Structure formats: structure tokens, C-alpha cells
Amino acid sequence: MALEAYTYVFAIGTIFALLEAFNNGANDVANAWATSVSSRSVTYRQAMVLCTVFELTGALAVGARTASTIKNGIIPSESFGDNAGVQLLAFACASAGAATWVMWCTRNSAHVSSTYSLVSSLAGVGVAAVGASKVQWGWSKGSGLGAIFAGLAMAPVISGCFGAIIFMLIKFLVHRRQNPLPWAVWTSPFFFLIAGTVCTLSVVYKGSPRLGLDKKPAWYIASVSLGVGFGLCILAALFFVPYVHAKVIKKDQNLKFWMILQGPLLFKRPAPADSDNLKADVPDYAVIQASSSDSDSTAPGVISSEKTVTGDKIAPVAPSSNASSHDQEKGAAPMEVTNEQYKQLLADAQERHHANLRKTKGPLGWAMRTLHNNQLGAGSIHETHNLIALIKRVPAQIVVALLYGTHYDIHTSQIGISGSPEGRRMERVYSYAPKYSNEVEHLYSYVQVITACTASFAHGANDVGNAVGVWAGMYSAWSTGRPSASKAPVPYWQLGVTAAMICIGFITYGYNIMKVMGNKLTYHSPSRGSSMEMGAAITILIFSQYALPVSTSMCITGATIGVGLCNGSLKAVNWKRLGLLFFSWVMTIPIAGLIGGGLMALAVNTPHWG
Structure with missing residues (x-):
């Protein structure tokens, strides 16, 4: 292939590689942050800022690890012989196949995995380019398709287990207490400990070879990881705990966020004179969307929750003007719409x-x-x-x-x-989820910001490597004129550009996924959401450490189901929506593979002269 042709293919491939990264942000990242936004822990704009910071941090610190698996684990470099042009074309077609499929799904608010779209497209391209026998279908030392697709089953289950364990700790240590609010305040630094330890461990343990951290002894890794975790825990105890204590226990409505810097001095801040008669200045988290067409145009309508749980007691909430599913079971006429x-x-x-x-x-x-x-x-x-x-x-x-x-x-x-089959199904699902104290949930809204940032760091560590892998392979083949070496490093500037494209995709186009995902699988609240995000983050980082690409979307979905089942009923999960998600995941494999493989077959077999 002539130099001009190399440059042309590399330019086209770069466009599709960056488009694939854009779609990754619009689909996978949007799904990850939908938990926090739906729980009202952060606004969409706050999520954009935090996502940008932590995606870039995770990508630059850890993100190169899974790139080698995407670049060489599925189609070994030696399969291309000395023909760098075929490898360049193969990676360009793989990016085009994945980008086309995920873009169509995102445009139609269909939730799919960009990771498995790219992997499937690479497999299809490999069959067309070098033959099915050269594609690594088996385990292949943890980098073949067998290992990657094993994550299709393992990752959601593992995430669900982690999420359920964390939420059950909150449920029995806090929510089930007769007076849960103090317990929530004093145990909150525990989440800072987990988040700090997990993030630091992901960077130090096999995480940043360029800094030499992958060669440190075990005692160094353990001491640094736990040291950062306990350091954040102590800082939370000194500054965060006094702040939320004044806000939700003393009900100090004049407290400003910057006052968190006063630390332990806030314990001496006198409570308002009529604090016993005041309600804490916190949002009402136990609400769901209403469908009344005459609702206020500047704010979404809400339906009051059916029950609020304090300790082991369930207190009824006055019904709203819109009939809930519980009311419908008692004979109230539901609102039907065509x-x-x-x-x-x-x-x-x-x-x-x-x-x-x-x-x-x-x-x-x-x-x-x-x-x-x-x-x-x-x-x-x-x-x-x-x-x-x-x-x-x-x-x-x-x-x-x-x-x-x-x-x-x-x-x-x-x-x-409301009034639609989906709406009635959601209301039934919500009715099986206890609604806990708003003051307690408000405290966990702060914690959820930490867990959401941890999840975004984990996504940057894993999915940026997936997205940049094929682009790095194209760049190496184009710049050297030889097939990309199996151990060729990924340039930091490519990691940064890819991470930036992921963030741009989330900011500009992520709403297409967020508006249909959010809390449609099960009832969300800050305490539940923080458990979901932390469970997913731990799973993603574990897979990243062993260079296994895994779907962020699948991890957060698995954690959501695990936490939803902690409500004590199978009916607390929207199995219909989960079935649709699983169907879209499965269909991604053949469709993305066919698109990528078809493009490669057309390109390789196109008549040419000279």
C-alpha cells in the first residue's frame, strides 16, 4: 500500500476511532452517571464537570492496560505478517463497525455496550482479514475472546454481589436503626476509605508502568493504598462529618457549603432556636415522575411515595392526586392513555x-x-x-x-x-422498595458524589483503553510502516484525546441514554445509588488490573439489580427492562461483528489496478 493510501486510511480510521470514543461517552458514561442524576445527588451539569476530571485521571493513570488486549489480544499482530496496510485497514473497519452500531443505538436511546461492540467488530474484521483460524476465540492467556466474553456473565454478577454487600451494610447498620440519622453521619467516612483505597490500588498495582509503580513490592502497594484510604477517611471525619451533622441533625438552614472548612468547630455551632420544630432543609427523595399534562412547566411533576421507613416501622404517606399502583390495587381507577x-x-x-x-x-x-x-x-x-x-x-x-x-x-x-404500560410497571416496582428517611438519604447524596467519581475513574481506566487500542494500533502501523508490535506503548497524548472525546460525547449527547435509563430498572435513592456505583467501580477496576475489557454498562446494571433485590422481593426489579437490555447486549455481538466484517471484506476484495 502506498504512503498516500496509508495516510488516507489512517485519517478515515482516526475519525471513526474518535467517533467510537464519542459514542462510548454518550452511551456507557451516560448510563453510569444516570444513577447519580436520577437519585438527585448531582445535577447534570455537575456530573459533566466531575466526569471530565475523573475520566481523564483514570485514563492517564491506568487506561493503557486494556489497550494492549484490544490491539493485539483478538487479532495477533503476527497474523498480518509484514503487511501493515492490512492491519491499518482492519482497525479502521473495526472502529467504523463499532461506531456505526453504537451511534445508531444512542440516537434511538437504545442502551448497548460500546466495549462489546468494538470487540465483536474486531472479531468480524479478523475473520474477513486473516481468517477465522487466526482469531483468538479461546482464553489465550486472558486476552482472547473467550476471556473477554466470559466477562459478559461474570461482570454483572460480581458487580451485583459487591453492590448488594455494600447496601446491606448500610441497610442493617443505618436504615434499620430506630434512630438512623446519627448512624448515617458517623459511618459515612467508611465510604471515603473504600473509594480512596480502591482508586489508589488501581493506580499503584499494575496501574502505571511508566511511573514504575508496577514493580513495587507488595508491602509498598498495600501501605500506599491503605494510607490514602485512611487519610481520606480521617479528612472526612474532621470536615465532612461536622458539616452534615450541623446540616441534617442540628437542622441549621443557614449553613453554607464553604463552612465545611471550619471542620470540628461546627460541632460548637449552636443549633437554631426552633430546631425541634424545623424540618431539615433537604429534598424529598421518595418521589417518582408524574404524567399530568397540566403539571408545572418549570419542574417535573411528582407522585408521593407510598411509604417511608424509619427503623423497622413503615409509615404511610398521604396519597397524591395521581393514583399510584397501590391505589389501583385498592380499586381506584387508573389513568389510561392511548x-x-x-x-x-x-x-x-x-x-x-x-x-x-x-x-x-x-x-x-x-x-x-x-x-x-x-x-x-x-x-x-x-x-x-x-x-x-x-x-x-x-x-x-x-x-x-x-x-x-x-x-x-x-x-x-x-x-x-404514568398511564403507559412502562409507567404502571415502574410504579409497581417502586411500591416494593421501602422509602427511607430523607435526611439519611440526603447524607448519602454527598457520599454518592464520591462513589460516582470513583465509578468515572474506573470507567476511564477501562473503557478509554478499549477505545484507544485500535487507534494506537493504526497510529503505529501508519507511522512505522510495520504492523503494530504486541508490546508497543500507547502514547499519552492518544489517551488524553480519547478521554476528552468520551467526555464530549457524554456532555453533548449523553442525555439520549440518561433520559431512558435512570431509575427504570429499580427504585433509586442516594444510599442505593452509592452502593450501585461503588460495586460497579470495584468490579471494573478488578478487570482492568488483569487487562480484561469489561462493559461499564453491564457492571452498573448488575450492581443495580443486586441492590434492587436487597429490597426483599423479586418484584422490586423491572425484569422487563432488564430483558430488553440483555437482548440488546446479545444482539450487539452479531450485528457489530457483521458490520465490521462486512466493511473489511468489501475493502479487501474491492477491485484495484496498478
């Missing part, structure tokens, strides 16, 4: 959201107003009034494409679910 009415409810919710955006200042507000005021009229596109409108719309559409996702309200977008 398919057309359901679509109209969702369209109305979207229009209310767009109306709010048109009222805002800044570039997005201008763009939304421009699009609203310059809609295409009757006739073909070449009509004068349509051409004028189109010219005005193009710059506004560019601004909307860049900024719309940063202003999306996934709570508002879910208005309209």
Missing part, C-alpha cells in the same frame, strides 16, 4: 423544555429562538422562503448540537410515563 396520547404527552414535555430554553440568555437561548421563529414553510426546499429560513437555521443548529446536551433536563423529559 399510544397517540402517550406520544403527545412526551411531545408536550419536550416542548415545555424547549420553551424554557428559549427564555434563557446566551448562545443556546438565541439558537432555540432562531429555530423556533424560522421553521420551514410549505413547498419544496428550493422555495425562496425556505432557503432564507434554512440559511438562518444552519448556524443555530450548530450551536444547538454543541450546547443542547449541557442544558437537558432528564427529569422533565420523563414526564408522561
Whole structure:
């Protein structure tokens, strides 16, 4: 292959590799952060900032480990002989196959695994490029397809076990207590200990070879990891505990977040004079979305939870004007809507959201107003009034494409679910989940920020390596003119660019997945969400240490199911939604493989001259 052809293929492959990373952020990262946003522990914009910081940190510190498996574990470098052009073309087709499939799924709010899309596409490309016999179908020392696809079953189960163990500790140490709030306050540093230890262990233990940390003795690894973990635990005890003690136990509504720096001095801060009659200034977490079309246009409607649990007692909550599934079982007439009415409810919710955006200042507000005021009229596109409108719309559409996702309200977008089969199913699922004290849940909303950041660090450590692996292989083949060596290092700049594309995908396009995932598998709350995220993060980091690509989406789904089952009933999990997720995971394997393999077969067998 001529140098010009190498450059052309590398340029096309780079575009698809970065697009695959973009889709990874829009699909997998969005699913991971949907837990925190749905639990109302963080806003979407806060999630964007935290995601960017910790994705980049995880990618640069640990992310190169799984890249070698993606780059050489499925199609060994020696299979290409001395033909760097075929390897370059193979990786370009694999990226194109995975990017095409995941982009289509994300556009249609279908949740799939970008990791297994890429792996399946590579397998299909390998069959077309070097033959099925050269593809590593077996275990292959932990780097073959057998090892990778074993994670399809192992990772969700392991994540579910970790998530369930963590939540059961919270449930019996805190929620089941007669007075759970003090227990929640004093045990919260434990999560800082886990998060700090896990993240540090992932960096020190086989995590950063360029810093020489992979060659340190066991005592060094253990002491550094535990030292950082206990250090964060002590800092939490000195600063975090006094702050939440004043906020949720003393009910100090005048407390500002910056006052956390006062540390133990906050214990001496006097409680408000009428604190016994005050309610803590915390959100109501025991709510679900309503579907009333006449709900307030600036905030999503809510249905009050059916029960609040304090200790072992279940106290009823006054029913709302909208009938819940529990009310329906007692004979209350449920609100039924037709398919057309359901679509109209969702369209109305979207229009209310767009109306709010048109009222805002800044570039997005201008763009939304421009699009609203310059809609295409009757006739073909070449009509004068349509051409004028189109010219005005193009710059506004560019601004909307860049900024719309940063202003999306996934709570508002879910208005309209009640009265539909999905809505009734969700309400039944929620009715089997005890709703715990809002003050306790508010405390765990802070903890969930830590666990969400840990999960994002874990995703950067694992999925960035997956996304950058084929791009690193293409770059090596293009720059050297030889097939990529099995142990060739991944340049740090490629890790950084790939991680940045993942973050951009989450920020600009992740709302497509977040609006349909969130809390549709089981009831979410901050204490549950923090357990889910920590369980998934631990599993992802374990797999990363052994260079095994694993799906972040599958891990967070497994942890969600594990925590949901801790409610004590199989009916506390939306098995219908889980079945759809599992179906999409399974179908990803043949579809992505066929797309990648088909592209490679066409490229290799295209007639050429000279």
C-alpha cells in the first residue's frame, strides 16, 4: 500500500476511532452517571464537570492496560505478517463497525455496550482479514475472546454481589436503626476509605508502568493504598462529618457549603432556636415522575411515595392526586392513555423544555429562538422562503448540537410515563422498595458524589483503553510502516484525546441514554445509588488490573439489580427492562461483528489496478 493510501486510511480510521470514543461517552458514561442524576445527588451539569476530571485521571493513570488486549489480544499482530496496510485497514473497519452500531443505538436511546461492540467488530474484521483460524476465540492467556466474553456473565454478577454487600451494610447498620440519622453521619467516612483505597490500588498495582509503580513490592502497594484510604477517611471525619451533622441533625438552614472548612468547630455551632420544630432543609427523595399534562412547566411533576421507613416501622404517606399502583390495587381507577396520547404527552414535555430554553440568555437561548421563529414553510426546499429560513437555521443548529446536551433536563423529559404500560410497571416496582428517611438519604447524596467519581475513574481506566487500542494500533502501523508490535506503548497524548472525546460525547449527547435509563430498572435513592456505583467501580477496576475489557454498562446494571433485590422481593426489579437490555447486549455481538466484517471484506476484495 502506498504512503498516500496509508495516510488516507489512517485519517478515515482516526475519525471513526474518535467517533467510537464519542459514542462510548454518550452511551456507557451516560448510563453510569444516570444513577447519580436520577437519585438527585448531582445535577447534570455537575456530573459533566466531575466526569471530565475523573475520566481523564483514570485514563492517564491506568487506561493503557486494556489497550494492549484490544490491539493485539483478538487479532495477533503476527497474523498480518509484514503487511501493515492490512492491519491499518482492519482497525479502521473495526472502529467504523463499532461506531456505526453504537451511534445508531444512542440516537434511538437504545442502551448497548460500546466495549462489546468494538470487540465483536474486531472479531468480524479478523475473520474477513486473516481468517477465522487466526482469531483468538479461546482464553489465550486472558486476552482472547473467550476471556473477554466470559466477562459478559461474570461482570454483572460480581458487580451485583459487591453492590448488594455494600447496601446491606448500610441497610442493617443505618436504615434499620430506630434512630438512623446519627448512624448515617458517623459511618459515612467508611465510604471515603473504600473509594480512596480502591482508586489508589488501581493506580499503584499494575496501574502505571511508566511511573514504575508496577514493580513495587507488595508491602509498598498495600501501605500506599491503605494510607490514602485512611487519610481520606480521617479528612472526612474532621470536615465532612461536622458539616452534615450541623446540616441534617442540628437542622441549621443557614449553613453554607464553604463552612465545611471550619471542620470540628461546627460541632460548637449552636443549633437554631426552633430546631425541634424545623424540618431539615433537604429534598424529598421518595418521589417518582408524574404524567399530568397540566403539571408545572418549570419542574417535573411528582407522585408521593407510598411509604417511608424509619427503623423497622413503615409509615404511610398521604396519597397524591395521581393514583399510584397501590391505589389501583385498592380499586381506584387508573389513568389510561392511548399510544397517540402517550406520544403527545412526551411531545408536550419536550416542548415545555424547549420553551424554557428559549427564555434563557446566551448562545443556546438565541439558537432555540432562531429555530423556533424560522421553521420551514410549505413547498419544496428550493422555495425562496425556505432557503432564507434554512440559511438562518444552519448556524443555530450548530450551536444547538454543541450546547443542547449541557442544558437537558432528564427529569422533565420523563414526564408522561404514568398511564403507559412502562409507567404502571415502574410504579409497581417502586411500591416494593421501602422509602427511607430523607435526611439519611440526603447524607448519602454527598457520599454518592464520591462513589460516582470513583465509578468515572474506573470507567476511564477501562473503557478509554478499549477505545484507544485500535487507534494506537493504526497510529503505529501508519507511522512505522510495520504492523503494530504486541508490546508497543500507547502514547499519552492518544489517551488524553480519547478521554476528552468520551467526555464530549457524554456532555453533548449523553442525555439520549440518561433520559431512558435512570431509575427504570429499580427504585433509586442516594444510599442505593452509592452502593450501585461503588460495586460497579470495584468490579471494573478488578478487570482492568488483569487487562480484561469489561462493559461499564453491564457492571452498573448488575450492581443495580443486586441492590434492587436487597429490597426483599423479586418484584422490586423491572425484569422487563432488564430483558430488553440483555437482548440488546446479545444482539450487539452479531450485528457489530457483521458490520465490521462486512466493511473489511468489501475493502479487501474491492477491485484495484496498478
